[in-house]
Amino acid sequence: MARITIADIARQAGVSTGAVSYALNDRPGVSDETRARILQIAADMGWAPSSAARSLSGAKTETIGLVLARDPGMLGVESFYMQFLAGIESELTKRSYALLLQVVPDLETEVRTYRQWRAARRVDGVIMVDPRVDDPRIELLQGPDALPAVVVGDTSLAGGLPNVWTDDAAAMRESVRYLHMMGHRRIARVAGVESFGHTHIRDDAFALETARLGVEGTVVRTDYTAVEGAAGTRALLASDAPPSAIIYDNDVMALSGLGVASEMGTKVPGDLSIIAWDDSPLCEATYPRLSALSHDVTRYGAHVARRLFDRMDGAPPAAFLDSTPALRPRGTTARAPGA
Numbered sequence: 001m002a003r004i005t006i007a008d009i010a011r012q013a014g015v016s017t018g019a020v021s022y023a024l025n026d027r028p029g030v031s032d033e034t035r036a037r038i039l040q041i042a043a044d045m046g047w048a049p050s051s052a053a054r055s056l057s058g059a060k061t062e063t064i065g066l067v068l069a070r071d072p073g074m075l076g077v078e079s080f081y082m083q084f085l086a087g088i089e090s091e092l093t094k095r096s097y098a099l100l101l102q103v104v105p106d107l108e109t110e111v112r113t114y115r116q117w118r119a120a121r122r123v124d125g126v127i128m129v130d131p132r133v134d135d136p137r138i139e140l141l142q143g144p145d146a147l148p149a150v151v152v153g154d155t156s157l158a159g160g161l162p163n164v165w166t167d168d169a170a171a172m173r174e175s176v177r178y179l180h181m182m183g184h185r186r187i188a189r190v191a192g193v194e195s196f197g198h199t200h201i202r203d204d205a206f207a208l209e210t211a212r213l214g215v216e217g218t219v220v221r222t223d224y225t226a227v228e229g230a231a232g233t234r235a236l237l238a239s240d241a242p243p244s245a246i247i248y249d250n251d252v253m254a255l256s257g258l259g260v261a262s263e264m265g266t267k268v269p270g271d272l273s274i275i276a277w278d279d280s281p282l283c284e285a286t287y288p289r290l291s292a293l294s295h296d297v298t299r300y301g302a303h304v305a306r307r308l309f310d311r312m313d314g315a316p317p318a319a320f321l322d323s324t325p326a327l328r329p330r331g332t333t334a335r336a337p338g339a
Contacts, residue, residue, distance in 0.1 A: 004047040013041050024120050043115035064092065064308060065100045065123035065147075067110045069130065071225075072103050078224065078252050079280040080297055087301020088127070095309065097124075107136070114140055118147050125149060125312045127304055131157035131197045150308040155319040157197040162317045164304045168198050171293050171325040172205035175247050175275050178327055180213045183339020184245040184273065188218040190232045190257065192249035202249070218243060222253060229253025233260040237272070244336045245273040251280045254290055258332065269334035279328055288331025295325040 006020040013020065015034065022029035023038035024047075030038070066088070068081070085099070092099055100123055104110050114137065117123050125148035128137055138159035141149040151163040179187050189206050192199050203219065210217030220236060222228035229248065233256065236243055248254035254276030258268060266272050268288065276283055279294030303322050311317075 004042075004045045006047075009038065009042050009045060009047060012045065013038050026120060026122065039116045039120055040112075042119040043112065047119050061121060061124050062096060063098045063100050063123045064088075064305070065102070065114075065117055065126045066129070067102045067104055067113050067126070069104050069107050069110045071223075078250060079282060080250065080278050083280070083297035084301040084304075087298040087303070088305045089301075090298070091302050091305035091309070107132070111136055111140060114147065118145065123147065125308050127152060127308060128161075129153070130193075132195050133157070133197055133200060135159070135197070148308065148311045150304055150311055152304055153197055154201055156201075158319065160317055162307055162311050162315075162319070164300070164307050164320045164322050166295055166300070166322050167324040168201050169205040171277075171327070172202050172247070173209045174327050175293060176206060176209040176213065176215065176217075178329070179245045179247075179273060179275075179333070180215055182245075182273070182333065183336035184215070184243075185336065186216045186218075186241060186243040186245075188220065188236050188243035188246045190220050190222060190229055190236075190246055190248045190253055192222060192224045194221050199249070206247070216241075216243075222249075224250050224253065226252050226256040230256040230260050233257035234264070237261065237264050237266055242266075242272075244271070245275070245333070247275045247277070249277050251276040251278055251282050251290065251292065254292075254332075255282060255286060258286060258290070269332050271337055273334060273336070274332040275327070277325070279325075283330070291330045291333040292328050293325035294328045295323045299323075 006017050010017045010020045019030050019034065020038055023035040024042060088099060102113055104113060128149055129152045131151055131153040138161065141161060149161055151158040151161050153163060154165045155163055176187060187210060206217055220232035222232050229252065246257060248257060254274055257274060261268050261272050268274055276290045276292040278297065279292035283290035283292045300322050307320055
């Protein structure tokens, strides 16, 4: 197949080759609307800069990219990404690199963003988060002209790309075993977004461990928000056989669950034990303090950034275990009623 040129893009867009050059090189000279249209056409046509053009233009942008397909409102509430981004920035600062962060509404837009970045040489590499099962981003980031990338997630989801991961399965098993040891026989899980690969990993570990121990396990699906965390908790506590313990997929939902329990007259930890995922400062600020699965999220972000720089420097793909979240029992867990 012949290489797509800026002349081909110019004909398709109905503009001059100069306008295409301005748009692809992120230079002034075209309107924002025209620039966006040219970048979209270039991405749709599969345009990529030649190695000669890259060498002439000065290969590096000294920028790495991160796209979050999330509700922007969640970024101000869920502390995970604030800590994670702080860790990334700590490594970028050492190398005088910048972070290009883009928040988009869905996976399709995220894929389109990667194509635009590649076509316009906007970034030197990307950090891919929230991998899915059969994720379309994996194939895109494996292509011959793909941007160097690191996947933040389990090796089984990375498709052979470099990845940095935490052992969520082991952490889930530890939580279930701990609650079982404390006499809990009805344990629920308030889970996050079902399409995320790590949700499946936690689901499987929860199902296998509850079955092995002979524990009744229930799963409620949510979107990580406080509203859905509260609704899930309310449904569980209002059921004919309410759980005596709940494991939440993030601290925001655990906090909302703590509030719902109080509202419904359920004592924590006397009637209900609660464990939160990701041990943010919020877990220490509540009363009672939240028991949590803890790992250093800032260090995690820094580790991911270092592995991306290694990849950009030509290191072969590899998998790196960052940590296994450890259970930190605090004021929201106790022996089951009557145990």
